[in-house]
Amino acid sequence: MGSDSLTMLQLDFKVKTPQGPLRECVEVVVIDGQRALRTPDGRLFSLGGRPDFDVSTSSADAIGTGWVLRIDAVRGRARVVYRPESPNNAFFVTDRCSSNCLMCSQPPKDVDDLSERLSTIRGILDLIPTGPAYMGITGGEPTIAGDALRDLIIRMRNQWPTTALHMLTNGRRFAWREQASAWATLGHPNLTFAIPLYADVPEIHDYIVQARHAFVQTVLGLERMGAWGQRIEIRVVLQQATLPRLERLARFIGRNLPFVSQVSLMGLEVTGFAKTNLRDVWVDPSDPDYQDVLASACETLENAGIHPLILNHQLCVLRPTLWRFSTVSISDWKREYVDCCSDCAVRTQCGGVFATSRGKVSANLRTLSPSDLKRNGTNRAGRS
Amino acid sequence: MSRRLLPLVEFRAASSSYELRPFRFERMGAAVLLSTDAGEFEFVSSDEFSALVSNQLDPRSEVYQNLRSSQIIADASTRSLDGLIALKVRTKKQHLRTLTCLHIFVVTLRCEHSCHYCQVSRQSTSKTEFDMSWENAQAAIGIVFQTPSPTVTIEFQGGEPLLAFDLIRRIVHEAQRLASMTSKRVEFVIVSNLALLDDEVLAFCSENGIMFSTSLDGPEALHNAQRPRPDGDAHARVVSGIHRIRESLGRDRVSAMMTTTRATMAIPEKVIDEFIRLGFTTVVLRTLSPYGFAQKSQNKYGYDAREFNNFYDRALDHMLDLNRKGVEVVEGYSRILLRRMLSSNEGGYVDLMSPAGAVTAAIVYNYDGFVYASDEGRMIAETGDFTFRLGRASELTLKNVFRLPIVQALIRMTVLESSPGCSDCAYLPFCGADPLFHYVTQGDPVGFKPISGFCIRHRHMFRRLFELLRSGSRDDREVLRRWARTH
Numbered sequence: 104m105g106s107d108s109l110t111m112l113q114l115d116f117k118v119k120t121p122q123g124p125l126r127e128c129v130e131v132v133v134i135d136g137q138r139a140l141r142t143p144d145g146r147l148f149s150l151g152g153r154p155d156f157d158v159s160t161s162s163a164d165a166i167g168t169g170w171v172l173r174i175d176a177v178r179g180r181a182r183v184v185y186r187p188e189s190p191n192n193a194f195f196v197t198d199r200c201s202s203n204c205l206m207c208s209q210p211p212k213d214v215d216d217l218s219e220r221l222s223t224i225r226g227i228l229d230l231i232p233t234g235p236a237y238m239g240i241t242g243g244e245p246t247i248a249g250d251a252l253r254d255l256i257i258r259m260r261n262q263w264p265t266t267a268l269h270m271l272t273n274g275r276r277f278a279w280r281e282q283a284s285a286w287a288t289l290g291h292p293n294l295t296f297a298i299p300l301y302a303d304v305p306e307i308h309d310y311i312v313q314a315r316h317a318f319v320q321t322v323l324g325l326e327r328m329g330a331w332g333q334r335i336e337i338r339v340v341l342q343q344a345t346l347p348r349l350e351r352l353a354r355f356i357g358r359n360l361p362f363v364s365q366v367s368l369m370g371l372e373v374t375g376f377a378k379t380n381l382r383d384v385w386v387d388p389s390d391p392d393y394q395d396v397l398a399s400a401c402e403t404l405e406n407a408g409i410h411p412l413i414l415n416h417q418l419c420v421l422r423p424t425l426w427r428f429s430t431v432s433i434s435d436w437k438r439e440y441v442d443c444c445s446d447c448a449v450r451t452q453c454g455g456v457f458a459t460s461r462g463k464v465s466a467n468l469r470t471l472s473p474s475d476l477k478r479n480g481t482n483r484a485g486r487s
Numbered sequence: 488m489s490r491r492l493l494p495l496v497e498f499r500a501a502s503s504s505y506e507l508r509p510f511r512f513e514r515m516g517a518a519v520l521l522s523t524d525a526g527e528f529e530f531v532s533s534d535e536f537s538a539l540v541s542n543q544l545d546p547r548s549e550v551y552q553n554l555r556s557s558q559i560i561a562d563a564s565t566r567s568l569d570g571l572i573a574l575k576v577r578t579k580k581q582h583l584r585t586l587t588c589l590h591i592f593v594v595t596l597r598c599e600h601s602c603h604y605c606q607v608s609r610q611s612t613s614k615t616e617f618d619m620s621w622e623n624a625q626a627a628i629g630i631v632f633q634t635p636s637p638t639v640t641i642e643f644q645g646g647e648p649l650l651a652f653d654l655i656r657r658i659v660h661e662a663q664r665l666a667s668m669t670s671k672r673v674e675f676v677i678v679s680n681l682a683l684l685d686d687e688v689l690a691f692c693s694e695n696g697i698m699f700s701t702s703l704d705g706p707e708a709l710h711n712a713q714r715p716r717p718d719g720d721a722h723a724r725v726v727s728g729i730h731r732i733r734e735s736l737g738r739d740r741v742s743a744m745m746t747t748t749r750a751t752m753a754i755p756e757k758v759i760d761e762f763i764r765l766g767f768t769t770v771v772l773r774t775l776s777p778y779g780f781a782q783k784s785q786n787k788y789g790y791d792a793r794e795f796n797n798f799y800d801r802a803l804d805h806m807l808d809l810n811r812k813g814v815e816v817v818e819g820y821s822r823i824l825l826r827r828m829l830s831s832n833e834g835g836y837v838d839l840m841s842p843a844g845a846v847t848a849a850i851v852y853n854y855d856g857f858v859y860a861s862d863e864g865r866m867i868a869e870t871g872d873f874t875f876r877l878g879r880a881s882e883l884t885l886k887n888v889f890r891l892p893i894v895q896a897l898i899r900m901t902v903l904e905s906s907p908g909c910s911d912c913a914y915l916p917f918c919g920a921d922p923l924f925h926y927v928t929q930g931d932p933v934g935f936k937p938i939s940g941f942c943i944r945h946r947h948m949f950r951r952l953f954e955l956l957r958s959g960s961r962d963d964r965e966v967l968r969r970w971a972r973t974h
Contacts, residue, residue, distance in 0.1 A: 205492065303556040305564040309498040319567050326574060344495070348552070355556055358527060359571050361578060361831040380492060406829045406971050 117179060128175050128219070130184065130226025171227050185227050191434035193239030194224045196252055200244040202273045203313035204299075206342055206377035206384045208459065211243055221251050228255070234263025240270040246277075246286065253289060260291045267293045271338075274298035275317055277324030287331035295364070296328060297336040301345050303355035311344050322359070329362040336365045342377075342384040346396050353400040357407025366404050368397060369432075370415030373460035381463070389420040389467035401428055418453045419443075420465045423475075433457055441468060448473045503546045505555070505562040508572065512536070513913035513950075520953055524904070525575035526831065526916045527557035530957050578831050579916075582840070582848065585636040587885065589837050589849035591862055592627060592658060593644050594619045595651040596854055600680055600721060602714045604746060604775055610646065618651050619854040624658050626880035627852035632665045633885035638672040642700075644862070646854075649683040652691075659695050676700055681728025682716060689735045699732050701725055703743035703765070705758035709750055729765060738766075746773055747798060749790050755802040763809070763816055771819030772802055774944065776863075777927050792943035799948060810966040817970045824952055825971040827917040839919030843901035845875075846894050856880055858888065860897060863923035875923070897922055900932050908936025914949040 117124065166172065171185035185192055197220055200211035238259070245252055259266060268291060277283040286296075300321055301311045308318035328335055337356060339345055345352070349368075356366060370388055371377055377384055386393055397413070404411040413425060414432035421429055431454040439458040444450050447470045456464045513520045519536040522528040531539065535550050539560070544551045546562070554560045558572050596610045596617035610617040619627075631639055641662055643655050659675055666673040675697040691697070703725055704710040710722040725743075732741040743762065745751070751758055762770045774795055790798075802818070809816050823836045837844030845861035852858055857876050859865040864875025877888055888894055901920035903909040909918070924941045925934030936942040955963055 304552045305500075306495060306498045310493070310495045313493060315498060319565070322568060322571070326571065351553065351556055357829075358525070358557075358575060358831050383492075402965070402968055406968055407831060 117176070124176070128173060128177075130171055130173050130223060130230060171230055173223050173226070184223055185231065187231075187235065189435055190235075190237055191239070191436065192235055192237070193241045194227070194255075195241055195243075196220055196224070196245040196248050197243035199247050200242060200273070201247070201275060201314065202244065202317060204340075204376065205311050205313065205344070205380050206340055206371060206375075208372040208375040208377060209243075210375045217248055217251070221248060221255070224255055228258060228262060232262070234259065234266035236265075237267050237269065238263070240268060242271070244273055245270055246272050246282075253285060256289050256291055256294065260289065264292065267295070269295045269297060269336075271297045273312065273317070273321060274324040274328070275314075275320035277328050278320040280327065283324065283327035283331060287328055287333050293334075295334045295336055297338050297367070298325060298328075299338045299340065300325070300352065300356070300360075301339060302348050303352045304348065307344055307348060311342075325360050325363070329360060335360075335363045336367055337363050338367045338369060340369045340371060341386070341388070341393070341397070342371055343386055344384070346386060346393060349396045350399045350403055353403035353407075353411075357403060357409060361407055361409065363409060365410055365412055367412045367414050367432075368400065368428075369413075371460075372415065372457045373463035374457070378463070385463070387465050387467070388416055389465045394422045394425070398422060398425060401425060415454065415457070417456060417465065417468055418449045419447070419469045419471050420467055430454070443468055443470045445470075447471050448475060500546065500562055500564040503562075505542070505544065505546070505551075505560045506566075507540070508558050508561055508569070510559045511911055511913040511915060515950065515954060515957070518957060520913050520957075521554075521557075521559055522913045522916050523557065523559060523572070524916055525558065525572050526579050526827065527559070527575075528828065528913075528916075528953075529553055529557050529559060530953075575831065579833055581832060582835060583842075585634075587634045587846065587848060587850050588636040588638060588835065589640050589642060589844075590627070590631045590634075591642045591644055591849065591851040592619065592624070593646070593851065593853045593865065594624075594648045594654050594658075596646040597650045598645055598647040598680075599650070599682060600647065600714055600716045604713065604748060617646070617854055619654060619852075620856070621654065621657060623852070623854075623856035623880055624654060625661065626856065627858070628658060628661050628665060630850070630852070630858070630880060630883060630885050630888075631662065632669050632671065636671075638674070639666075640674045640676060642676045642678060644678045647680055647683065648677055649679050649681075649688060652688060656691060659691075659697070663695070674698070679728075680714070680716075680721065680725060681732075682721065682724040684728040684731060689731060692732075692740075693736050698736075699728075699741040701728065701741060701743050702746065703729075703762065703767075704745050704748075705751060705754070705761045709754070709758070713746075713748060713750065726765060733766070742769065743767055744771055744773055746775060747790075747795065748775055752790065752794065752798045755798055756805045759802060759805055759809070759816065763814060768815055769817045769819045769822070770802075770806070772799055773820070776866075777924060777940075792940035792947075795940075795944055796947040799944075800951065803951065807963050807966060811962055817973055821948065821952060821967070822970045822973065824917060824948060825967055828952065828956070829968065829971040836919075838921065841901060841903040841915075841919050842898045843920040843922050845897055845901075845922065846877075846888060847898060850885075850888070852880055858883055860894060861923055863927070867923070867927060874926070897932065906933055908934075908939075908942065912946075914946060917949060918945055 167186060167188070169187040170183055172181040173184050174181045197217050198212040198214050199216070203211060256268065259268060274296065277286060298321065300308065302308045302318070305318035308321070309315055325335060337360065339349070339352065341349070353366070356363065371384060373381065373385070401411040411428050413421065413429045416429055418426060418429060431452070433454045437458045438455045440450065440455045441464065444455065447453070449471050508523070510521045510523050517533055518530045519533060520528060520530055531550055538544050539554065544554070544560070555562065555565055558568070561569060597614060598610070631641065641658070648655060655677065662673050675695065676699070677692070677697060678700045681699065681701050702714065704713050707722040710725070711719055714721040729741050729743065745758060759770050775789060803821065806816050806818050823834065823839065826834050833840065835848070837848040840848060845864070849861060850858060851862050851865050853865045856879050858878060858880050859868065860875040860877060867874070868876055875893065877883065877891055877894065900906070901922050903915050903918060903920055906920065909915050912918070921941050922932035925939060926932045928940065929935060952967065955967055
């Protein structure tokens with residue numbers, strides 16, 4: 104359910120070495136000012152004319168200082184895998200997933216990509232000695248990587264002790280006692296497991312994730328991780344199938360999972376499967392019933408002592424009483440504002456719309472005037 | 488793996504048979520309230536109820552989904568989640584893990600008020616033999632810090648505790664010293680009529696974060712009639728005290744409790760409005776105590792449970808009406824009940840627990856050095872019945888207290904799940920035991936529930952609140968849910 108948070112650069116990268124053109128993938132970091140690149144093993148590259156290696160590209164200016172690129176020297180492309188200035192960096196562990204969610208924005212692929220993805224993550228860790236404030240871990244389903252990812256998390260605990268880790272997982276694996284204990288004993292001081300739960304009854308959850316027994320596995324997994332005292336966020340993507348029982352789901356969480364630190368109620372990102380299955384998933388968030396259901400779910404969670412957060416919703420479609428739960432959540436690299444946002448009084452507090460949704464947004468986006476700005480939303484952690 | 492989209496029907500359970508999990512029920516007109524030990528509840532219609540128990544619920548119906556979500560029924564797709572029921576019960580009872588957290592110190596029996604309904608045998612202000620000695624206080628403090636609870640509240644009661652303020656000061660210092668040694672957090676509350684509040688007291692309370700709980704019976708005439716003191720100025724003094732505490736310690740550092748008498752019942756609206764006028768947002772509708780000396784005045788001030796229920800309804804209606812008009816006011820006792828109904832954990836209200844909070848949650852150190860199972864226990868002792876006297880503080884440890892036959896009996900008799908008249912009550916998961924009330928009124932800590940004023944009152948309040956949650960107006964339901972959230 105994660106998103107490949109960093110973009111692919113379609114640049115004509117060529118890497119020459121004294122032994123001839125490089126025929127492999129390498130992670131390199133762009134050193135401040137010099138426009139030079141360095142591999143994990145200390146070899147230096149330069150963008151145009153330096154000893155050892157020579158990287159040539161026609162648009163070096165598009166590359167920012169301190170970025171980590173994964174250059175595919177065979178295809179002449181590079182993927183930006185880390186930008187120090189971004190609050191939304193994430194390690195992308197795999198495209199594989201055991202679920203197949205109706206509205207997945209990053210549809211899973213049945214590919215064997217683990218070793219390549221994990222080597223990229225190791226490359227980033229080699230290159231960045233001091234970690235960012237926040238790092239996502241996403242996929243696909245990251246837990247598929249098992250020991251290899253757990254070892255990387257332990258490495259991050261030691262190398263980047265102050266970096267908050269936020270791992271998106273379907274949590275199904277945690278239903279197995281030994282899996283739960285393996286993932287719960289990494290000793291990381293600031294690791295959150297963000298786990299989706301779409302309904303209080305099996306049919307709906309299993310339908311949304313398109314996998315039988317997923318509900319029972321996720322709920323048991325949540326219980327086990329809760330018993331281990333892990334920090335857990337529950338994520339609910341609001342869509343046709345989740346809205347009818349959303350208030351009931353809030354009640355279920357309050358009763359059965361009162362230990363979770365946060366419940367994120369998320370607007371739809373219309374890309375990937377969500378776009379393919381638009382007819383089955385889309386609901387306009389400005390619909391009064393939608394707002395009613397959202398309000399009562401927030402209230403029920405608050406009664407249970409759980410903090411609700413509303414993600415990916417524009418303030419102009421959100422009922423003002425819900426603003427206090429809303430947070431700017433759409434990642435910087437895929438956030439945009441539409442025409443009516445230009446003169447909006449709350450633009451700076453609003454998370455905008457998904458650029459990736461390509462215009463599929465509420466039909467009722469509008470410009471708010473300063474007089475609408477009575478109650479301001481608080482900004483809290485939460486990313487998408 | 489196939490990535491083809493399957494429709495919802497593909498994920499429905501193949502078999503349509505289900506099993507019942509334990510639940511209790513109560514008919515409410517055309518609806519039936521179902522509740523479970525885990526604190527889950529559902530409303531169904533009479534027809535749905537008949538279908539439920541004859542195994543004929545339609546698995547596609549909303550009621551089926553709701554009952555399965557609440558674990559009142561289970562089918563093949565949810566049976567593996569049965570273990571959650573145990574986890575929920577454990578969460579609900581988590582307060583039992585920390586044990587005794589409220590420690591009441593009766594620092595003196597002296598009082599300069601002579602309230603007609605007083606629960607305690609107050610003594611005149613000159614009789615210092617009714618003050619707690621420092622040796623007895625030290626012994627009590629020793630027991631306080633034997634509790635496994637990481638936080639403790641020490642509540643100073645009387646009499647009027649401000650008449651023994653020097654002792655309070657010593658106890659606070661000693662408790663803080665022990666708290667830092669044992670890494671516990673300690674909070675202090677003084678239960679006072681505030682008539683003797685002065686700058687010295689305020690300064691000390693400010694330095695040490697001490698809170699106040701006071702008595703306010705309503706408008707001046709009612710308050711002064713029920714709470715006489717030498718100059719007849721009880722109301723003026725408590726109001727001035729409330730303002731002074733708010734100014735020097737902060738708005739939330741003083742709360743006020745009312746006691747319902749027959750006179751209150753004639754003017755519930757005026758009593759509530761007086762609380763609001765004085766800036767309080769919570770009014771707790773508290774019944775007249777049947778304990779100790781208050782029992783003697785039952786005839787003049789007393790009323791039966793049904794009269795109280797009428798009063799509760801009228802007062803609750805007034806408060807709901809105020810909320811509809813934008814005045815935020817909370818009925819404090821309903822809040823305790825609603826919090827239990829709407830959240831996963833029972834909360835810390837020691838007077839409504841199962842097993843009862845006597846000793847398991849609260850314990851009393853009397854001025855004379857004796858330890859009591861509860862505040863009511865020491866009040867009864869003032870009438871000559873020492874049943875709930877546990878021994879001398881100087882000779883007890885908290886561990887010993889739990890081994891005493893009377894304490895074990897109290898715990899055994901107050902587990903509602905095995906208590907006659909309670910074990911099949913739909914309100915049980917949200918209720919608690921009051922062994923002292925039943926002991927005083929019926930001579931037996933369990934009590935015969937059909938004639939128990941406690942039971943009649945609680946059943947009424949639960950029913951009223953559940954009815955409002957089921958079929959009240961949207962506004963009223965929102966108010967009740969908001970009450971459950973506020974602290």
